[in-house]
Amino acid sequence: MPQVENYNDESITVLEGLEHVRKRPGMYIGSTDERGLHHLVWEIVDNSIDEALAGYGKEITVIINEDNSITVEDNGRGVPSGMHKTGKNTMEIIYTKLNAGGKFNSSAYKTSGGLHGVGASVVNALSTYMVVTSYRDGKIRQIRFKNGGKEVSEVEDIGETKKTGTTVTFKPDPTIFTTTVYNYETIKTRIRESAFLIKNLKMTLKDRRNNKSESFVYENGISEYVAFLTTGKNAIHNVAYFEGNYAATVDENGKTSNSDIEVEVALQFVDSYTETIISFVNNVKTPDGGTHETGFRTSLTKAFNDYAHKNRLIKDSVFLEGTDLRAGLTAVVSVRIGEKLLEFEGQTKGKLGTPQAKFAVDSVLTEKLGYFLMENKDLAERLVKKALKEAEARKKAREAREQARMDKKDKGERNISDKLAPTSEKNKEINELYLVEGDSAGGSAKKGRDRRFQAILPLRGKVLNTEKATAESALNNEEISTMIYTIGADYGVNFDLKKCNYKKIIIMTDADDDGAHIQVLLLTFFFRYMRPLVEDGRIYLALPPLFKITKRGKKEEILYAWTNEEKDKILAEAKCETILQRYKGLGEMNAEQLWDTTMNPETRTLVKVSIDDLSEAEAQIETLMGADSARRRDWIDNHVSFTLEEE
Numbered sequence: 001m002p003q004v005e006n007y008n009d010e011s012i013t014v015l016e017g018l019e020h021v022r023k024r025p026g027m028y029i030g031s032t033d034e035r036g037l038h039h040l041v042w043e044i045v046d047n048s049i050d051e052a053l054a055g056y057g058k059e060i061t062v063i064i065n066e067d068n069s070i071t072v073e074d075n076g077r078g079v080p081s082g083m084h085k086t087g088k089n090t091m092e093i094i095y096t097k098l099n100a101g102g103k104f105n106s107s108a109y110k111t112s113g114g115l116h117g118v119g120a121s122v123v124n125a126l127s128t129y130m131v132v133t134s135y136r137d138g139k140i141r142q143i144r145f146k147n148g149g150k151e152v153s154e155v156e157d158i159g160e161t162k163k164t165g166t167t168v169t170f171k172p173d174p175t176i177f178t179t180t181v182y183n184y185e186t187i188k189t190r191i192r193e194s195a196f197l198i199k200n201l202k203m204t205l206k207d208r209r210n211n212k213s214e215s216f217v218y219e220n221g222i223s224e225y226v227a228f229l230t231t232g233k234n235a236i237h238n239v240a241y242f243e244g245n246y247a248a249t250v251d252e253n254g255k256t257s258n259s260d261i262e263v264e265v266a267l268q269f270v271d272s273y274t275e276t277i278i279s280f281v282n283n284v285k286t287p288d289g290g291t292h293e294t295g296f297r298t299s300l301t302k303a304f305n306d307y308a309h310k311n312r313l314i315k316d317s318v319f320l321e322g323t324d325l326r327a328g329l330t331a332v333v334s335v336r337i338g339e340k341l342l343e344f345e346g347q348t349k350g351k352l353g354t355p356q357a358k359f360a361v362d363s364v365l366t367e368k369l370g371y372f373l374m375e376n377k378d379l380a381e382r383l384v385k386k387a388l389k390e391a392e393a394r395k396k397a398r399e400a401r402e403q404a405r406m407d408k409k410d411k412g413e414r415n416i417s418d419k420l421a422p423t424s425e426k427n428k429e430i431n432e433l434y435l436v437e438g439d440s441a442g443g444s445a446k447k448g449r450d451r452r453f454q455a456i457l458p459l460r461g462k463v464l465n466t467e468k469a470t471a472e473s474a475l476n477n478e479e480i481s482t483m484i485y486t487i488g489a490d491y492g493v494n495f496d497l498k499k500c501n502y503k504k505i506i507i508m509t510d511a512d513d514d515g516a517h518i519q520v521l522l523l524t525f526f527f528r529y530m531r532p533l534v535e536d537g538r539i540y541l542a543l544p545p546l547f548k549i550t551k552r553g554k555k556e557e558i559l560y561a562w563t564n565e566e567k568d569k570i571l572a573e574a575k576c577e578t579i580l581q582r583y584k585g586l587g588e589m590n591a592e593q594l595w596d597t598t599m600n601p602e603t604r605t606l607v608k609v610s611i612d613d614l615s616e617a618e619a620q621i622e623t624l625m626g627a628d629s630a631r632r633r634d635w636i637d638n639h640v641s642f643t644l645e646e647e
């Protein structure tokens with residue numbers, strides 16, 4: 001954004017800035033859907049967090065008001081309300097000038113990273129109103145904005161106070177956002193994450209729409225985060241915590257200086273086969289990892305191999321592989337880096353690029369984890385043995401699959417599974433794989449499909465719970481191995497999205513509790529073994545209709561309804577005799593009906609699955625598997641966001 005430096009033009013520049021935000025909101029907050037709507041909250045909360053990080057204020061409260069406006073309160077120093085050198089009040093500047101916020105605050109590590117930290121003025125620009133109240137120097141002062149910051153009130157003195165802090169209320173503009181309804185769970189997950197990352201910061205969420213309220217404060221920070229993530233699993237040991245500083249060198253136009261990188265790692269091994277690593281930079285999640293995660297992996301492998309060699313647990317010529325060592329590991333890696341060293345990569349800026357961060361984590365952890373292993377010899381030995389066993393299991397499973405493939409080849413079979421109906425054409429860009437509940441629906445789907453680009457894999461009975469099963473037994477499960485084989489992109493660390501044979505993988509189940517369970521089991525599998533498929537938005541749920549309405553007019557006509565409202569409308573508008581059939585399952589539809597309603601790209605409704613919070617999902621999958629169907633439904637509703645596919 002070019003900023004005109006001419007003092008007289010100041011007001012025009014500000015307005016143009018905010019206008020531009022309204023014209024191109026995506027450039028500032030990513031999108032104008034539910035995600036963008038919540039981004040506004042993160043922006044405002046981040047300012048309060050920065051204030052807490054600077055050492056002022058320990059409590060932040062987020063309130064979802066009845067009208068879906070948001071209030072964020074902190075007990076920091078309060079926004080200054082004096083005159084700024086531009087002749088305007090500082091309160092006005094902070095909330096109307098793009099990027100003004102950061103300049104005032106001098107905390108060493110800003111929460112800003114990637115898209116964050118675009119500033120409170122962006123939130124103002126996208127709100128129908130915003131009210132900022134500052135408690136400072138014994139006074140309560142308030143400024144009000146309307147209409148995306150176009151109308152600004154004078155700063156008013158509205159009372160006296162003994163406390164300090166800042167309260168901001170804003171209401172997102174419904175003409176900008178596709179939805180203006182806030183999701184309690186989304187905000188809760190995010191503020192709890194902040195509480196985990198910043199020890200002793202008390203974060204509270206209140207929902208005035210239903211008077212729900214929860215608070216989060218963690219004295220032991222990310223150690224408690226790891227414990228939270230492994231809740232309900234069989235832990236092999238207590239959470240281990242490591243921290244340290246690393247003096248990184250900054251090179252700025254040939255001038256070098258030092259800047260400390262702070263490293264914190266908490267980890268725990270559980271009796272399972274999956275790996276969960278969540279990383280943060282300056283308290284903001286880096287979903288795509290980066291140099292700090294690389295440093296973590298490298299040092300873990302190094303520390304374990306060193307230990308195993310020194311203690312003669314393995315021969316010098318043998319090396320434990322990272323993947324085998326990390327089976328069952330849950331870790332949170334948090335680094336804090338000064339602004340000069342911050343580098344993000346990737347389209348969504350979710351990946352840390354700073355090379356020094358790799359060395360920082362590597363050097364801190366290799367040393368400290370080395371000591372930890374020496375001090376916990378029994379555990380160290382157990383973990384080394386676990387890794388050796390894992391390597392063995394992986395080798396066996398691979399051999400078994402190779403063998404199975406060879407056997408089929410010998411018999412001249414075209415497919416690994418006789419259940420899979422493959423596509424007749426090979427086009428990765430358009431092909432679809434339908435995973436269908438039950439053999440009878442599978443049969444209809446095979447008959448009804450467009451065989452050129454739609455493959456069908458019927459799933460018999462319950463899908464294997466990959467959260468509970470060992471990798472070996474999962475890979476020997478026929479449905480699972482068929483899915484891996486037909487998708488063709490391997491699994492786990494070897495998964496390669498580029499090799500994926502399908503553009504869409506569509507889960508088609510009955511609209512009942514069993515169907516919901518199968519959905520969760522399949523999502524668990526994709527999540528555990530092929531996570532990039534979920535992240536790339538290739539997993540879909542098919543939405544079969546709930547009702548069939550036959551109109552018996554002069555010519556018989558068949559209509560379908562997906563909701564009660566639709567059904568009632570069709571019945572009310574029908575001017576002839578009607579027959580209403582409620583579909584209990586996919587099996588009640590014949591091939592033609594299934595094609596018309598659920599498989600024909602022209603008429604079907606698909607929902608794209610995206611999991612907003614992987615760590616949350618991870619933590620809950622296990623509990624969910626044992627949960628009743630109502631809780632599972634609830635979880636799907638709250639944690640999986642469904643986007644109607646526009647084709």
Ligand code: 0RA
Binds near residue numbers: 048076079165
């Ligand atoms: C500028 C200067 C100072 C504090 C803040 C801004 C500030 C902004 C926000 C936004 C939300 N909560 C906030 N709390 C503080 C401090 C100047 C000083 O006292 O030295």
